[in-house]
Amino acid sequence: MKTLKIAIQKSGRLNEKSVELLKNCGLDFDNYKSSLISGVSNFPLEILFLRDDDIPEYVQDGIADLGIVGENVIQETEVEVVYLQRLGFGKCSLKIAIPNSLDLNDVTELSGKSIATTYPVILRKYLKAKEINAEIRTISGSVEISPGLGLSDAICDLVSTGGTLKSNGLKPFCNVMSSEAILIGKAGIENHEHVQELLQRVQSVLRAKETKYVVLNIHKDNLNKAIELLPGVKSPSVVPLADEGWVAVHTVIPESDFWDRINLLRQAGAQGITVMPIEKIIF
Numbered sequence: 001m002k003t004l005k006i007a008i009q010k011s012g013r014l015n016e017k018s019v020e021l022l023k024n025c026g027l028d029f030d031n032y033k034s035s036l037i038s039g040v041s042n043f044p045l046e047i048l049f050l051r052d053d054d055i056p057e058y059v060q061d062g063i064a065d066l067g068i069v070g071e072n073v074i075q076e077t078e079v080e081v082v083y084l085q086r087l088g089f090g091k092c093s094l095k096i097a098i099p100n101s102l103d104l105n106d107v108t109e110l111s112g113k114s115i116a117t118t119y120p121v122i123l124r125k126y127l128k129a130k131e132i133n134a135e136i137r138t139i140s141g142s143v144e145i146s147p148g149l150g151l152s153d154a155i156c157d158l159v160s161t162g163g164t165l166k167s168n169g170l171k172p173f174c175n176v177m178s179s180e181a182i183l184i185g186k187a188g189i190e191n192h193e194h195v196q197e198l199l200q201r202v203q204s205v206l207r208a209k210e211t212k213y214v215v216l217n218i219h220k221d222n223l224n225k226a227i228e229l230l231p232g233v234k235s236p237s238v239v240p241l242a243d244e245g246w247v248a249v250h251t252v253i254p255e256s257d258f259w260d261r262i263n264l265l266r267q268a269g270a271q272g273i274t275v276m277p278i279e280k281i282i283f
């Protein structure tokens with residue numbers, strides 16, 4: 001069967017996490033910064049290292065079968081690709097930001113203003129939906145310096161930590177879209193046997209990230225109380241201890257409310273709570 005190709009970002013905010021995800025899926029490949037393409041020794045896959053802005057079109061046109069890229073880039077290029085999986089990393093938002101000195105209270109006040117951006121497609125749709133009549137100045141980079149240079153009144157750019165805005169005397173004004181890394185595929189590729197295998201591996205890695213493996217000791221009298229506090233994959237395993245009054249409980253706890261559950265378990269009499277990272281969860 002034909003070797004699949006997956007395109008990932010060569011350098012930038014998604015590169016490291018994309019490589020980490022593929023490695024965690026058990027794929028063995030070299031990650032040389034200089035190479036454009038890398039073979040996977042233990043899976044029928046080749047990895048293409050590309051500029052993120054090119055990835056959606058390469059996937060749409062079938063030059064790559066799969067890609068990992070920010071949703072902002074996908075929306076901006078208006079391609080037809082299939083969303084296979086949201087990946088939960090590379091979270092950021094596309095925001096309109098204005099100079100600290102500018103006082104605006106409502107988005108409608110952007111009417112008549114100029115906004116510099118590298119995301120004209122998304123911005124145009126946003127302004128249209130809000131019925132704002134602003135001028136879009138499309139530039140190719142360093143958007144954050146344009147108000148300071150007098151090139152525009154505002155900007156529309158990606159914000160992650162907010163550091164870039166701050167150091168350029170800008171403040172976030174409104175959210176245009178939220179974005180994260182997405183695993184995309186060319187239309188129809190989702191039925192490919194190896195894509196399904198890869199997708200399953202990706203999902204098992206993502207599930208594992210959301211949960212922790214927990215072992216705790218508890219007196220038998222308190223066991224039911226503790227079990228009520230535990231979700232587990234099916235139900236927790238209960239293992240007898242040498243001390244007959246006590247048992248060890250093995251289970252999986254979601255990261256989201258981890259500390260709340262741990263505190264409730266301690267109140268219920270749990271002792272020696274040991275928490276371990278999980279590598280994969282396969283259903």
Ligand code: PRP
Pocket residue numbers: 012013052141144157158159160161162163164165
């Ligand atoms: C974005 C954006 C800002 C910066 C914001 O660029 O254009 O420069 O990140 O991040 P911060 O809020 O953490 O300071 P990116 O690194 O994605 O490069 P690119 O737009 O050239 O792809």
Ligand code: ZN
Pocket residue numbers: 052053
């Ligand atoms: Zn880019």
